[in-house]
Amino acid sequence: MNMIPIKILSDNDVKVILDIRNTVACVENAYLLKANNQARLFPLISEDLSEGKADMDIKSGILNGEDTFGLKLVAWFGENEKQGLPPLTGLTMIFDLKTGLPKAIINARYLTAMRTGAAGAIGIKYLSKTDSEVLLVAGTGFQAVFQIAAAISVKPSLKKVYIYNPLRYQSAMKLQCSIKEELGKITNDIGDLGNCMWLQRIDSVDFIAVDNAAKALEETDTVITITPSRKAYISNEWVMPGTHFSCIGADMPGKQEIDEKIFEVARVFVDDIHQASSVGETQTPIKSDIIDEKHITEIGYLINGTIKGRTSDKDITIFDSTGIALQDLTVSNFLIKKAEELNIGTAVYI
Amino acid sequence: MNMIPIKILSDNDVKVILDIRNTVACVENAYLLKANNQARLFPLISEDLSEGKADMDIKSGILNGEDTFGLKLVAWFGENEKQGLPPLTGLTMIFDLKTGLPKAIINARYLTAMRTGAAGAIGIKYLSKTDSEVLLVAGTGFQAVFQIAAAISVKPSLKKVYIYNPLRYQSAMKLQCSIKEELGKITNDIGDLGNCMWLQRIDSVDFIAVDNAAKALEETDTVITITPSRKAYISNEWVMPGTHFSCIGADMPGKQEIDEKIFEVARVFVDDIHQASSVGETQTPIKSDIIDEKHITEIGYLINGTIKGRTSDKDITIFDSTGIALQDLTVSNFLIKKAEELNIGTAVYI
Structure with a gap:
């Protein structure tokens, strides 16, 4: 059985690569690809996990313009801070649109903070x-x-x-x-x-x-x-x-x-x-x-x-x-490319 | 920033752990938890990626009975075989229902084959x-x-x-x-x-x-x-x-x-x-x-x-x-537990 190489990027890895300027550029590009019919959102999943205390959503979509599809699951756990844990957690999964093979798993915490700031x-x-x-x-x-x-x-x-x-x-x-x-x-x-x-x-x-x-x-x-x-x-x-x-x-x-x-x-x-x-x-x-x-x-x-x-x-x-998922996908693609160039992150076979 | 330890299980790792008997037991348990209101499915996402040539679905849910939530993305790429690539690819993401922290990423190929066999x-x-x-x-x-x-x-x-x-x-x-x-x-x-x-x-x-x-x-x-x-x-x-x-x-x-x-x-x-x-x-x-x-x-x-x-x-x-996603979640939980016991898989900080 062939093993597939994927890249794991931690929150620290993301922090080394992302700056405000490149994040804004990626998010603008996500909006642009959507308007130009080179990207599409899949239905949003938004669910309570524990009423008033925890919820999660799954945002997914396809970026034909960058040969990518994928998703981000982000969860909010309101009582985490009491235990010294981050209230927002989550992961992004990126797949290659030419083969369906997974390319990367990226911690979604800093990525979400930056891409949401860029949107505003x-x-x-x-x-x-x-x-x-x-x-x-x-x-x-x-x-x-x-x-x-x-x-x-x-x-x-x-x-x-x-x-x-x-x-x-x-x-x-x-x-x-x-x-x-x-x-x-x-x-x-x-x-x-x-x-x-x-x-x-x-x-x-x-x-x-x-x-x-x-x-x-x-x-x-x-x-x-x-x-x-x-x-x-x-x-x-x-x-x-x-x-x-x-x-x-x-x-x-x-x-x-x-x-x-x-x-x-x-x-x-x-x-x-x-x-x-x-x-x-x-x-x-x-x-x-x-x-x-x-x-x-x-x-x-x-x-x-x-x-x-x-x-x-x-x-x-x-x-x-x-x-929208497309913000996460364009930023993730940028992260993958830069991580490759700078030799950042962990390569794993899955 | 605190790093979160997660486990990566490749298709080969899954193959070492899963046998028909334990898979059938996990899938039965998934059905049982659902009937006993200890589990719930989130809406199914099913989308074409390239008409007639590629599609994908995202199955997600919550297993209160096993303190877990998560999802599986599986993609089908009909023309992969010509290039010597598997037509079915995908990943499972497992999260802890007590904290929202990610626990594992598991190659979904062999897992899906086994849990689907178990269902029949x-x-x-x-x-x-x-x-x-x-x-x-x-x-x-x-x-x-x-x-x-x-x-x-x-x-x-x-x-x-x-x-x-x-x-x-x-x-x-x-x-x-x-x-x-x-x-x-x-x-x-x-x-x-x-x-x-x-x-x-x-x-x-x-x-x-x-x-x-x-x-x-x-x-x-x-x-x-x-x-x-x-x-x-x-x-x-x-x-x-x-x-x-x-x-x-x-x-x-x-x-x-x-x-x-x-x-x-x-x-x-x-x-x-x-x-x-x-x-x-x-x-x-x-x-x-x-x-x-x-x-x-x-x-x-x-x-x-x-x-x-x-x-x-x-x-x-x-x-x-x-x-249903609950099959993937119970089997994944079993895999995580066994991988820990047998020291199988790759530990990564994310």
């Missing part, structure tokens, strides 16, 4: 005002750091980041204290030796915890939402003309972060129409008949130039990202 | 006549060998095996020539040193290629169907009272092997009602309104004693198995 940032890159200076990040968990990192990487005009937690101001304060150190642990550009330019960039931004979202929004032109909220905590009345939202937290039925009325006047982009309207921020305005699917465009069509994004400095724009 | 045999063990002597196996591909192996292992009364290929008699002749050698490569019982008793058992059976199914069925009391057929090749009129069918080949919409009228009078058992009636042999009689879901029982209820199987030597019985 791509929304900002393509939709927020050119000279956007003030970002409000709602949410102070593990993923918030990656959202901030990718946002300030793709948007050099950003000077100030408001950190907001709709439930606990204290958490926002805590993140304000640690954010520079946390951001410094992420690599922006592997070519930037010692991460020097990145550390300078981080230092050029003010990070300020806020406890009044309405007031902060008066000054904000770019918003990222990244909480597990089940009801809107940003009211339509607080939103200034010209604001862009990257909505990242809602990824399950019942989740919502921003007032569905904001969708009424906004230009709305998503990663995948079906997934966004069933489990994303878009689910509520769709259910409430505020918008229908005709009002929504997949962001790949903005990237490939088919559709225009922002048309004026007054437009309110939304990018709703629920996270 | 469990149908025979619980439903065919006690003294069944003649088995007809329709289908002469890779999986037919595993079906025959498991059948003659669980049913010591079997003395004669008719080998039938509905399209090419030559293929049946070819399998008749090689079947004893092929069966000899499978381990029936690891405790049987040198596989001696198993080789004797194989030698006690006559294997005969046939080109007339109607005639062979006059003498047959147990049937296994394991072809990729899309229309019935066994007619209702040919079936003798008392015959048992283990229907294994149909596992996709549009597949069918036996006349749907046989279901009208048969006692029908399946591995999973939803899956069998949507992609299994049961799909056609359901669609034709010959039976409804009330006529179908999951075999776990037969194994746990809730429902009676065969009630007389005249009953026609059917076990329709489409293959």
